[in-house]
Amino acid sequence: MIKLNEIKRAFLVSAWFIFLTFPIMVIRINPVEHIVEWRWKNMALVGIGSFFLSFVWNYLMKQKEPGFKKTETAEKTDTIPPLPPARRIQREKRIYIPALVAIGTLTIVFPFIFSMYQTNIMVSALIYIMLGLGLNIVVGLAGLLDLGYVAFYAVGAYAYALLNYHFGISFWMALPIGGVLGAVFGILLGFPVLRLRGDYLAIVTLGFGEIIHIILQNWNEFSFGPSGIANIPRPSLFGIDLSVHSSTIYIYYIMIGLCIVTIFVVNRLQNSRIGRAWVALREDELACQAMGIDKAKTKLTAFALGATLASMAGVVFAAKTTFVNPASFTIWESIIILCIVVMGGMGSIIGVIAGALVLILTPEYLRAFSEYRMLAFGTMLVVMMIFRPGGFIPDVRRIYKFEGVKSMDKS
Amino acid sequence: MECALKVQNLSMDFGGLRALDDLDLDVGRNEIVALIGPNGAGKTTFFNCITGIYPPTEGDVLISARGKDRLERINGIKPNKVTEKGLARTFQNIRLFPNMTVLENVMIGRHCRMHAGILGAVLRGPSTTREEKEAVKDSYAILEKIGLAQFVNEFAKNLSYGAQRRLEIARAMATEPFLLLLDEPAAGMNPNETRELDELIKQIRDKEGISILLIEHDMKLVMSMSDRIFVVDYGRKIAQGTPNEIRNNPVVIKAYLGEEADA
Ligand SMILES: Nc1ncnc2c1ncn2[C@@H]1O[C@H](COP(=O)(O)OP(=O)(O)OP(=O)(O)O)[C@@H](O)[C@H]1O
Numbered sequence: 001m002i003k004l005n006e007i008k009r010a011f012l013v014s015a016w017f018i019f020l021t022f023p024i025m026v027i028r029i030n031p032v033e034h035i036v037e038w039r040w041k042n043m044a045l046v047g048i049g050s051f052f053l054s055f056v057w058n059y060l061m062k063q064k065e066p067g068f069k070k071t072e073t074a075e076k077t078d079t080i081p082p083l084p085p086a087r088r089i090q091r092e093k094r095i096y097i098p099a100l101v102a103i104g105t106l107t108i109v110f111p112f113i114f115s116m117y118q119t120n121i122m123v124s125a126l127i128y129i130m131l132g133l134g135l136n137i138v139v140g141l142a143g144l145l146d147l148g149y150v151a152f153y154a155v156g157a158y159a160y161a162l163l164n165y166h167f168g169i170s171f172w173m174a175l176p177i178g179g180v181l182g183a184v185f186g187i188l189l190g191f192p193v194l195r196l197r198g199d200y201l202a203i204v205t206l207g208f209g210e211i212i213h214i215i216l217q218n219w220n221e222f223s224f225g226p227s228g229i230a231n232i233p234r235p236s237l238f239g240i241d242l243s244v245h246s247s248t249i250y251i252y253y254i255m256i257g258l259c260i261v262t263i264f265v266v267n268r269l270q271n272s273r274i275g276r277a278w279v280a281l282r283e284d285e286l287a288c289q290a291m292g293i294d295k296a297k298t299k300l301t302a303f304a305l306g307a308t309l310a311s312m313a314g315v316v317f318a319a320k321t322t323f324v325n326p327a328s329f330t331i332w333e334s335i336i337i338l339c340i341v342v343m344g345g346m347g348s349i350i351g352v353i354a355g356a357l358v359l360i361l362t363p364e365y366l367r368a369f370s371e372y373r374m375l376a377f378g379t380m381l382v383v384m385m386i387f388r389p390g391g392f393i394p395d396v397r398r399i400y401k402f403e404g405v406k407s408m409d410k411s
Numbered sequence: 412m413e414c415a416l417k418v419q420n421l422s423m424d425f426g427g428l429r430a431l432d433d434l435d436l437d438v439g440r441n442e443i444v445a446l447i448g449p450n451g452a453g454k455t456t457f458f459n460c461i462t463g464i465y466p467p468t469e470g471d472v473l474i475s476a477r478g479k480d481r482l483e484r485i486n487g488i489k490p491n492k493v494t495e496k497g498l499a500r501t502f503q504n505i506r507l508f509p510n511m512t513v514l515e516n517v518m519i520g521r522h523c524r525m526h527a528g529i530l531g532a533v534l535r536g537p538s539t540t541r542e543e544k545e546a547v548k549d550s551y552a553i554l555e556k557i558g559l560a561q562f563v564n565e566f567a568k569n570l571s572y573g574a575q576r577r578l579e580i581a582r583a584m585a586t587e588p589f590l591l592l593l594d595e596p597a598a599g600m601n602p603n604e605t606r607e608l609d610e611l612i613k614q615i616r617d618k619e620g621i622s623i624l625l626i627e628h629d630m631k632l633v634m635s636m637s638d639r640i641f642v643v644d645y646g647r648k649i650a651q652g653t654p655n656e657i658r659n660n661p662v663v664i665k666a667y668l669g670e671e672a673d674a
């Protein structure tokens with residue numbers, strides 16, 4: 001039932017929106033002919049639109065509330081609350097294994113059934129998956145809000161570009177070198193911020209990201225400034241240079257391989273002594289130290305690992321585009337990666353993968369609406385934070401279940 | 412008596428405020444010692460100085476781990492190093508890891524006694540697997556001792572207040588301390604829980620051979636279990652002695668009751 005006061009409220013909302021948007025949506029001054037246009041039709045559209053959106057909003061908010069109450073009562077009556085869907089799928093072997101096989105097959109045949117354009121987009125998405133998983137270690141697990149993450153991505157890309165330019169180093173050599181350089185930079189930038197937390201850390205890391213960007217932009221002798229470095233070779237297969245088409249496919253498989261390794265490493269780390277220390281650090285820094293965890297070491301490993309992954313992704317990026325310039329490494333990039341982690345689900349590997357796919361693929365396929373991309377992006381963020389604050393797929397970190405001493409010995 | 416902890420002339424300044432003033436204190440092996448005093452006396456600050464959270468302005472903190480006869484100076488070293496050396500603590504305002512399970516909380520306590528590094532964790536060789544299994548088993552054994560085994564897979568934030576306080580003790584025990592520092596362990600507990608706690612602390616001392624230094628406002632608990640009591644007020648030690656001596660000490664009564672004592 002629609003109540004009267006709901007109509008009244010929706011009406012007020014639409015009146016407010018009409019008022020707010022009046023100057024930009026209704027009045028148009030034509031400076032050439034010195035006339036003022038009154039676009040009353042727009043006003044009507046804004047009014048009707050916001051009236052209906054207000055209804056939808058109210059409806060969604062109401063949907064949210066009972067669900068909230070349900071979980072609360074579940075806790076009180078001591079029954080086991082229903083598992084989140086992602087968990088349930090993981091538990092159910094019958095769904096899990098065929099799903100994995102299907103996804104696996106699709107990933108393998110992807111470049112052969114889809115066009116090169118699609119494959120290229122997919123490679124971008126895979127690069128962002130890797131970046132997201134790396135930042136997830138820093139932000140999602142260790143709880144260190146890093147807004148300058150793109151700096152490490154740039155380190156990798158420029159490492160390959162410059163090493164190749166000056167010394168002719170190949171992609172396969174640059175990949176590990178980039179990883180090590182990333183780790184070094186992670187530790188170098190990590191040291192000064194060891195004492196910082198939360199917003200202070202965010203601001204300082206933001207500054208670091210900008211410093212790297214500005215250096216690349218202005219230090220012409222070193223980085224060739226805004227014009228960047230071109231003609232970076234694509235990876236070669238056993239010394240054979242590939243055509244553009246086959247090298248795209250090749251990079252696709254390289255990226256799939258890197259993502260699988262990354263997932264494996266992050267998953268193993270998450271369920272280990274190191275991963276537990278990261279999570280504990282996120283939960284309570286002081287208690288963590290008092291329990292004998294070396295805060296500095298734990299933070300630096302998180303920074304270094306995250307940076308290594310970003311840097312290796314950067315090497316692939318340089319090889320993929322064959323051209324790097326500072327414009328690819330702006331603060332905006334850091335924010336997208338952070339959005340991937342936050343929207344996907346902090347601390348959750350599947351969540352980050354889902355986040356990267358949604359955030360990178362949707363804009364590509366919605367090019368037609370590209371003018372409204374930012375608007376859609378913002379709206380999605382706000383709506384997500386209200387209705388799914390834990391992200392698409394909230395943290396499904398394997399928690400240490402104790403199943404009795406006997407079953408422990410058996411396994 | 413053999414000494415586990417010896418604190419000499421400890422002072423701590425916060426800007427112009429002298430929170431601790433020339434404090435001496437010692438805890439013997441297998442002893443339960445209480446540190447009492449009115450609110451704001453500097454008790455928690457004293458713990459923070461010993462455990463490396465604040466570097467003391469003046470004075471020495473000396474410890475002697477089990478089996479060592481020499482005292483070792485530990486002031487100025489980092490909190491995690493202090494814990495590694497065998498001092499573990501709980502916090503006055505509970506500081507658990509709320510979104511980790513009870514078992515995981517205790518496993519964090521095992522962290523400094525484990526060795527797996529990044530490479531070990533990624534490769535997960537036999538020694539890492541064994542270490543992880545042992546950590547789970549040891550942590551569970553501690554939970555059984557403390558009486559929290561039934562909550563093993565609960566999130567720490569879902570435990571009752573009393574259970575959370577006990578979990579803090581369990582977590583501290585997991586670091587294999589020789590001296591346990593408890594900051595108001597009975598705060599917020601009902602009489603029943605307090606009685607159990609009394610029992611538990613005595614057991615930790617008797618069965619595990621762990622010395623205990625505790626801050627507590629519950630006088631009944633303090634009097635029943637302490638071997639010795641230190642009383643501080645305004646950062647200064649005003650009395651020390653056995654529970655009986657403290658009970659009848661006019662200076663202590665005055666500090667606690669203020670003007671009423673004169674009447
Ligand atoms: N970090 C700090 N900075 C400045 N002053 C502090 C700090 N920590 C404690 N103090 C001050 O030191 C004094 C002692 O505080 P402390 O917390 O040690 O008291 P306490 O004996 O533990 O009291 P309570 O029984 O209420 O826990 C107080 O005056 C307090 O305001």
Ligand SMILES: [Mg+2]
Pocket residue numbers: 454455456503
């Ligand atoms: Mg206190």
